[in-house]
Amino acid sequence: MLTLDEVRRIADLARIEVPEGEVAALQQQLNGIFGLIEQMRAVDTAGVEPMAHAIDLTQRLREDAVTEEDRHALYQEGAPQVEAGLYLVPKVIE
Amino acid sequence: MSAGWEVVIGLETHAQLSTASKIFSGASTAFGAAPNTQASAVDLALPGVLPVLNAGAVVRAIRFGLAVGGTIAPRSVFARKNYFYPDLPKGYQISQFELPVVVGGEILIAVEGVEKRVRLTRAHLEEDAGKSLHEDFHGMSGIDLNRAGTPLLEIVSEPDLRSAKEAVAYAKTLHSLVRWIGICDGNMQEGSFRCDANVSVRRPGAPLGTRCEIKNLNSFRFLEKAIDFEVRRQVELIEDGGKVVQETRLWDPQKGETRAMRSKEDAQDYRYFPDPDLLPLEITPQAIARERDAMPELPAAMRERFIAGHGLPASDATTLTASKALADYFEAVVKAVGGEPKACANWVLGEFSALLNRLEVEADAGPVPPAALAGLVKRVLDGTISGKSAKDVFAAMAAGEGEADAIIEAKGLRQVSDAGAIEAIVDEVLAGNAKQVEDYRAGKEKAFNSLVGQVMKASRGKANPAQVNEILKRKLGQVAGLAP
Numbered sequence: 001m002l003t004l005d006e007v008r009r010i011a012d013l014a015r016i017e018v019p020e021g022e023v024a025a026l027q028q029q030l031n032g033i034f035g036l037i038e039q040m041r042a043v044d045t046a047g048v049e050p051m052a053h054a055i056d057l058t059q060r061l062r063e064d065a066v067t068e069e070d071r072h073a074l075y076q077e078g079a080p081q082v083e084a085g086l087y088l089v090p091k092v093i094e
Numbered sequence: 095m096s097a098g099w100e101v102v103i104g105l106e107t108h109a110q111l112s113t114a115s116k117i118f119s120g121a122s123t124a125f126g127a128a129p130n131t132q133a134s135a136v137d138l139a140l141p142g143v144l145p146v147l148n149a150g151a152v153v154r155a156i157r158f159g160l161a162v163g164g165t166i167a168p169r170s171v172f173a174r175k176n177y178f179y180p181d182l183p184k185g186y187q188i189s190q191f192e193l194p195v196v197v198g199g200e201i202l203i204a205v206e207g208v209e210k211r212v213r214l215t216r217a218h219l220e221e222d223a224g225k226s227l228h229e230d231f232h233g234m235s236g237i238d239l240n241r242a243g244t245p246l247l248e249i250v251s252e253p254d255l256r257s258a259k260e261a262v263a264y265a266k267t268l269h270s271l272v273r274w275i276g277i278c279d280g281n282m283q284e285g286s287f288r289c290d291a292n293v294s295v296r297r298p299g300a301p302l303g304t305r306c307e308i309k310n311l312n313s314f315r316f317l318e319k320a321i322d323f324e325v326r327r328q329v330e331l332i333e334d335g336g337k338v339v340q341e342t343r344l345w346d347p348q349k350g351e352t353r354a355m356r357s358k359e360d361a362q363d364y365r366y367f368p369d370p371d372l373l374p375l376e377i378t379p380q381a382i383a384r385e386r387d388a389m390p391e392l393p394a395a396m397r398e399r400f401i402a403g404h405g406l407p408a409s410d411a412t413t414l415t416a417s418k419a420l421a422d423y424f425e426a427v428v429k430a431v432g433g434e435p436k437a438c439a440n441w442v443l444g445e446f447s448a449l450l451n452r453l454e455v456e457a458d459a460g461p462v463p464p465a466a467l468a469g470l471v472k473r474v475l476d477g478t479i480s481g482k483s484a485k486d487v488f489a490a491m492a493a494g495e496g497e498a499d500a501i502i503e504a505k506g507l508r509q510v511s512d513a514g515a516i517e518a519i520v521d522e523v524l525a526g527n528a529k530q531v532e533d534y535r536a537g538k539e540k541a542f543n544s545l546v547g548q549v550m551k552a553s554r555g556k557a558n559p560a561q562v563n564e565i566l567k568r569k570l571g572q573v574a575g576l577a578p
Contacts, residue, residue, distance in 0.1 A: 013363055015178050052171040052193070052368045058376035064113045064150025067120030068134040075138055076130070085129035086227065086236030089180040093228055093235075 001031050100298045101325050102305075103261045103291055104215075104253035107268055108246045109278040110222065110286040111154045117221050117245035118145030118188065125284045133224070133239035139183035144371055147172075151245040154277035155195045155219055156377060156385045158247060161275050161392055162214055164199025166382055172219075172372040175364045180237050181224035189248075191366040194218035195375065201251070201271070202394055203263040204412055212264050213252040220246050247277070253292065253302070258321035262314050265289055266416075274393055274418040288312045293324045294338070303328070304338040308345055308352055320345040324352050396421055404428070404435035413443055419457040420447075423464050430468030434475060441471055445488045462491050470498040477558055483507040511558040513565065516549075519557065520565050523548045534570055542566070 002010075007027045011018040018026060072085065081088035116123055119136035136143045159166040173191035196217035203210050224239035249268065255261045269287055272278035280287050289312075294305035308324060311317040323345075328338050343352040391399075393415040400411035415421045420442070427438045446467060450460050470491065474484045479502055490501045502508055510516060524531055527548060533541035549562050 009363075013176075013365070050192075052374045053370065053372075055373065057373050058169075059147050059373040061149035061152060062120070062146045064115055064148050065120065066115045066122045068115075068122070068132075070131040072130040072133065075133070075135070075140070081234070083231060083236065085131070086231070086238055087130070087180075088231055088234040089237055091228060091233060091235045092180055092226070 002027055002034065098297065099295045099329050101256055102253045102294045102296065102302060103255035103321060105251045105261060105264060106290040107249045107265065108288050109249060109272045111151050111245040111247055111277055112279050113148055113150040113245055115148060116243035117148050117151045117219065119243055121243065123244050127240055129238040130240060133242060137239050137243040145188060147372065147375065148245060151219055152375065153385060155217065155247055156382055157275045157277055157389065158217055159196035159199065160386055160389060161271055162199030162201060164196045164214060166377055167193060167195055167197060168377055169193065170195045170375045172369045173366045174369045175366055177362050177364060180235060181226045183239065187221060187223060188369055189220035190218035201264060201267055203260065203267050205259050205263045212254045215250040215252050217247050217249045220248055222246050258318045261291060261321055262318045265314060265317055270393065270416055275389065282312050285312060289317055291317065291321055293321055295325060295328045304340050306338065306340065307342045309342060309355065311345055316345055316347060319350060320352055323350065406435060406439055410439045410443060414439060417456065423457040426464035427468045430465050431471050437471055437475060441467060445485060449492050461494060466491055466497060473498055473502060477511055478502065478509065479507050480509050480559060482555065509556045509558045510553055511561060513561065516557050516561055516565055519549055519552050520569055523552055524569060
């Protein structure tokens with residue numbers, strides 16, 4: 001079961017702003033989902049290969065060739081701010 | 095360096111794969127284009143786009159797996175590594191997590207003549223992120239997504255390295271190998287090959303200590319300095335009664351130190367899960383066999399051949415096989431000379447390598463092609479010129495003055511091997527240096543060298559030194575009244 005702090009941390013990682021008043025309700029909902037997961041975990045899956053994809057096919061490959069042309073002017077029409085060909089965003093330094 | 099402590103290092107290396115297009119889109123990977131001109135809809139994560147895997151990236155991963163003797167997974171899975179950063183438009187990086195494309199393998203390194211096997215944990219395919227530029231945008235960051243989606247092979251070693259020197263030897267060997275098998279251009283200035291180092295210290299025999307990860311080391315010199323600094327920092331911390339905290343650190347080349355970037359508490363929880371946009375990657379035994387057949391002879395095998403087949407010392411063989419360009423050059427010289435591998439190796443590792451270092455170019459881009467060097471080596475071997483003149487001829491060849499034979503004639507460097515001519519010079523020198531002759535007779539060996547010097551001088555350096563020695567010995571024997 002998740003603690004309130006864990007709910008706040010998950011919200012932070014997902015960049016979702018959760019007002020303090022909603023944390024407890026969200027905790028309850030998430031714990032409900034975790035309850036379902038616990039039920040599924042009770043099933044004996046020994047010897048079952050984990051499924052990587054719902055479709056039972058393998059990846060098709062593309063030849064290594066440049067097929068795209070420069071369309072940055074078109075793509076940048078939708079950007080809030082552009083300068084010298086760069087997308088401008090609020091400064092984030094890690 | 096730090097008495098009583100054992101250093102434990104593992105490296106994570108990102109090698110940019112030398113494909114023409116990106117790992118999941120048809121945009122170009124060429125370096126240095128104007129910002130965002132090589133960022134396609136897929137690289138920008140526009141709504142509704144889907145990634146399609148590049149066969150060229152897969153082939154290069156297979157080649158790497160074969161070259162290190164790892165297991166190439168018949169089935170591997172792409173996963174999303176979730177984090178938010180402006181140069182990662184999707185909000186996740188496509189990588190591999192539980193089922194990587196290559197598992198295991200090893201790299202053989204040599205430090206000061208001592209060989210060591212470094213085990214690899216895994217190598218997996220992933221995409222690179224874009225670049226953030228933080229200056230000159232009135233308080234904002236500029237984002238260039240040309241690099242977003244560039245294919246990378248992340249190569250993870252086991253914590254088998256025990257010093258900064260070993261870490262550098264490992265990184266250099268790996269760097270040479272990825273270029274050798276043609277999967278990465280190895281250009282470190284352009285970021286095609288970069289290392290993260292996990293460093294910890296412990297008392298010998300004790301369990302592993304807490305590690306710190308040093309990010310983005312893009313030169314061998316920085317790698318060595320950053321590890322040395324980090325080891326000192328951790329040892330001092332523990333000896334002063336403190337504790338190492340698990341964290342990510344950055345190397346600051348200006349200050350020559352590592353500094354904390356984020357601690358474990360702030361560490362990202364990447365919440366990996368299989369990417370539903372990509373099906374599992376299947377690699378057939380046929381695909382692996384195709385790459386195995388196309389593989390060049392690997393450096394380790396070539397090194398053995400140089401030792402066993404050419405009779406070269408191990409150190410020569412190691413240096414010659416440090417790069418494919420140099421190894422190929424050496425082989426071409428031996429072939430053109432028609433044998434004499436040791437003499438060829440001496441020239442390739444001596445004058446030729448010094449020239450390459452001076453010009454900062456690879457062996458295949460130097461101004462003296464293998465056939466030209468072979469022409470010079472032949473003239474040394476057949477006694478046409480002395481070893482000393484040969485260096486002058488080489489310098490002239492490097493300066494573009496033509497082939498060895500033409501330079502030898504033009505400069506009049508052909509050595510005198512005519513016994514009669516040398517005897518005449520020797521007679522002259524003996525007559526004019528009675529004192530030295532006397533000294534030699536009195537048992538002073540040094541006098542002999544002085545006489546050789548006089549003869550060489552009189553011949554203006556052209557007399558064949560071996561012949562001078564022989565004739566001089568014979569004549570001195572007569573002078574001394576001993577049997578010739």
